[in-house]
Amino acid sequence: MKNTFVLIAALFICGICTAQDVVEDFKPSSVNQPGKQYPQVNSEGRVRAQILAPEANNVRLDIGGVKYEMVKDENGVWTGESEPQDVGFHYYQLNVDGASVPDPGTKYFYGAGRWGSGIEIPADDRNIYALKDVPHGLVSEQNYFSEITQSFRRCFVYTPAEYTNNPEKRYPVLYLQHGSFEDETGWPGQGQANCILDNLIAANKAVPMIIVMDNGYAYKPQTSGGGRPAMVFEEVMLNEIIPMIDNRFRTIADREHRAIAGLSMGANQTMRICMNNLDKFAYYGGFSGTSNYPSSDEINVETFLNGAFKNGKSVNDQIKVFWLGLGTKEPEPFPGSVGAFRNMLEKQGIDYVYYESPETAHEWQTWRRSLHQYAQLLFK
Amino acid sequence: MKNTFVLIAALFICGICTAQDVVEDFKPSSVNQPGKQYPQVNSEGRVRAQILAPEANNVRLDIGGVKYEMVKDENGVWTGESEPQDVGFHYYQLNVDGASVPDPGTKYFYGAGRWGSGIEIPADDRNIYALKDVPHGLVSEQNYFSEITQSFRRCFVYTPAEYTNNPEKRYPVLYLQHGSFEDETGWPGQGQANCILDNLIAANKAVPMIIVMDNGYAYKPQTSGGGRPAMVFEEVMLNEIIPMIDNRFRTIADREHRAIAGLSMGANQTMRICMNNLDKFAYYGGFSGTSNYPSSDEINVETFLNGAFKNGKSVNDQIKVFWLGLGTKEPEPFPGSVGAFRNMLEKQGIDYVYYESPETAHEWQTWRRSLHQYAQLLFK
CATH class of the missing domain: 2.60.40.10 (Immunoglobulins)
Structure with a gap:
């Protein structure tokens, strides 16, 4: 009886505390x-x-x-x-x-x-991704049929506000990818990529650029033999997306004017695509992810990504900005695997920019801030 | 007891019937x-x-x-x-x-x-709005700040597939509005307006055109005096949307190359806008709606829309296509009010096209079909 009373009293007090805390x-x-x-x-x-x-x-x-x-x-x-x-x-x-x-x-x-x-x-810094009264670019939905996947796919293409009124001008392009269990709506939706760029460009902090946001999931059609279909996003990116964008938009179609970045799974994917195709890209951005994910073991540069980081000087010569970002509250395996990756970069003498998003985890606020930081360094 | 038995038996049989019917x-x-x-x-x-x-x-x-x-x-x-x-x-x-x-x-x-x-x-005719392997136009999201409403607004702009690769060519524009309790996402979303036009243009059944889909709800900022804020969509359309589109897209900016249409509330709104501004529009489309809604009374042409239909010959001279559509299963007041409107047109000797969507009600299938029909008559 006494215990019950104490328990009830404790619950009552706790209830009051909680109510007062809010x-x-x-x-x-x-x-x-x-x-x-x-x-x-x-x-x-x-x-x-x-x-x-x-x-x-x-x-x-x-x-x-x-x-x-x-x-x-x-x-x-x-x-x-x-x-x-x-x-x-x-x-x-x-x-x-x-x-x-x-x-x-x-x-x-x-x-x-x-x-x-x-x-x-x-957030205190919500102005970086807020819809403000500045010139607004377009976010254009492009449906296309992929011969590789034999399916309809879609990308969103941000063109800066000045694009429509400068019919002769050509623009650099950032290919920007979402994370796992997300899709091409992530960056133009909750990522607010268009607002981030509108605001940066209006403040003269970023070069006007095109941003292409596609879907990182791409599989070859299932063969009759069964088995898991092969993931072919790199092939779709190189053979279908980039040629389509260079054909339909006024791009500067060379490596010096092409950047690639992604978040989490997208960071992993785009690092592979970038390092496998240095003739195509001169800028890399990895937001909360690296291609050694999920391992935090020391990276073997001889074998990792076919030795892409073996020659540090060559990487420095070719990549104009190698950028990594992480939230300070991210759970493992992200800090561990990104940490191991940074150790490798430092050992190889590879220049890179490292950004920490204060008090954010493996979520969109980290990635909005990452894009805000990264975009300011591109094509300059 | 006997009655209860009959009732239970009836329910049982009914249950079986229902199950077998599916x-x-x-x-x-x-x-x-x-x-x-x-x-x-x-x-x-x-x-x-x-x-x-x-x-x-x-x-x-x-x-x-x-x-x-x-x-x-x-x-x-x-x-x-x-x-x-x-x-x-x-x-x-x-x-x-x-x-x-x-x-x-x-x-x-x-x-x-x-x-x-x-x-x-x-539907049997789903091919008209299906995503098919034809050249796809872009659907571009345009944010803008309205000085009239003192708020951010948004429109979606369809540009035909050929638009991006014909930098010198200019295009006619259709302004296309949603219905009540809907918004600017209706036509590019469930309306499938982009697919309908992609398919028509690929089949050479429609002229390549730009379509602008904005939000029909627009209010002046609430004044301190209180009261219901004034609906100012016509003002926003004429003074903000059309100038913005003519500035940002390669339009042919004259009445002969500008059409306006809408569904339900949008049909009502756009008819007013069209008839009040015949210097701006030469084509009208009313899908499941007219400006005499919800009345099915005989229309007084002296007073209706300030006498806009009083001079039938003048309307015929100015409007190249006056188009009305309705689903055969639409409930009142739509058949009644559209019927009264048609009676007025006929009495005034005004030429118009009337389309009935078979077996559909006041829903998107009626409006997809209406757009499919209407778009084929524009700018020819």
Whole structure:
């Protein structure tokens, strides 16, 4: 009896503490659907979700790998909030009686292998990717049929604001790739690549450039013999995407005016593509990823990427900017594998730029900041 | 007792009938998320949805204004199907214990005032809007700041496949508007406007043209005096959108090379814009809507749209194609108001084209077909 009382008292006090801890300055998230008041975010970075589910027994907010219980009021409206989240964009879902569903209050984004809800925790540096009253480039959707994969594919192409009114001018190109379980909508969507470049170009901090954002998943058609289809993104990039872009857009079609970068899986892929094709690219950017992923072992330069980093001087001569970025809160294996890669670069005397995104993990805020940093160094 | 027996027997028989009526040839919908097997559609046009919701008490498929009960299996997976739906695209939701949520199996579309699920019932004429191996135009997203509304707005601009490789050539423009509770994503999304034009142009059935798809909702900033903000889409169209498009794209900037069309609310809006500005437009298309909506009363030509249709000969001289379309299954007030409008046109001796979309209602299949028909008559 006494124990029960203590337990109840403890729960009661704990409940009060929690309630008092939450700062009541919630505002609707900037990526809500038009007119939707929820989800909201407060100054601590807590997410408060709300959904009408009068017949439900259990509704949870599923964000950052944690499911937070929500509470029903007398009208059948469930409300609940998360612990503070890192600044920037996060994927999340609601869980209604065991069904994992998008929150009907938000716009939807492709990540974690699904179209689902997203939320934006305002960051102090949000101006770098905000939609501002500066000249805006176009983001153009290009459908194309791939002979290699025998399927329709799609890329988004950013052209800077001045592109349409300078019909004679040609532009350098950055090929920019998403991560695993994401697609070509990642960079122009939650990545805000167009806003980042619009703002940099308007401030004269980046050279006007074209950015091509394609889908990193590409497989040859399944053969009758079965087995896992071969991943052929490098082949699609070199033989289909680059020729198509050079044909349809006013590019400067040489290695000195072509950069390639990617995040996570895309960093891994684009490093291989870059180092295998130094006649095509002069700039590399790896955001939260390297091709030795997931290993943190010392890299054997004789064998790694067929010895691409064996001759440090040759790499320095050919790559104008070799750029790596990582969030300070990224989990293993990222710090370990990027660290091992940096050790190799240093041992080989290869010049590179290293950027750390403060207080962000393996998420879009790290990659927005990485693009913001990296783009300023290109084609100069 | 006897009555109860009859009732149970009747329900039992009815249950068997229903089960036997469903043709078991369901296939995943073409607008599912990558890799998602549900929802599915059968040859009757029934929609079968499925969702894991082990703790739920009641899950329903909410489509076409009807909520269909779904049934739980031993693994907590709910499955259920609708009555046959009309061919084409439909918005729908799932209802999990009273929560109306998007189906996690589909891509999401903006309509009915929300981002939500969509499903595609294959139509015999689906080739007109299918993504085919023909030259593909670009769909370009243009953000802009409106001085009139003091807000960021967005349009999508379709440029035909040949546009990028004919730097000297200029093109006519169709301004194409969505309906109520929809937005600028409607036509390039579920409307498949780009595919419709790609296919028509590849078959030499339509002149290569630019299509501009903007957002029909535009309000002046709320004044301190309160009250409902004024709707100013016409002002935005004339003073901001058209000048921006003529500046940024290679248009032929005269009335003979400018068409305007819209669906439902957009038909109503664009008819007003067209008739108020005959110095700007020479082609009009009204898909499932007219400016006398929702009235089916006889139109008074003296007062209707400030007498714009009073002089039939003048209208005939100025409008090269006056086009109206309607689905044969549309509910009132559409047939009534469009009918009253046609009566007025005929009384005034005004030439017009009238198209009926077979077996479709006030939905996107009617509007895809309307665009397919209308675009073939433009700029010839």
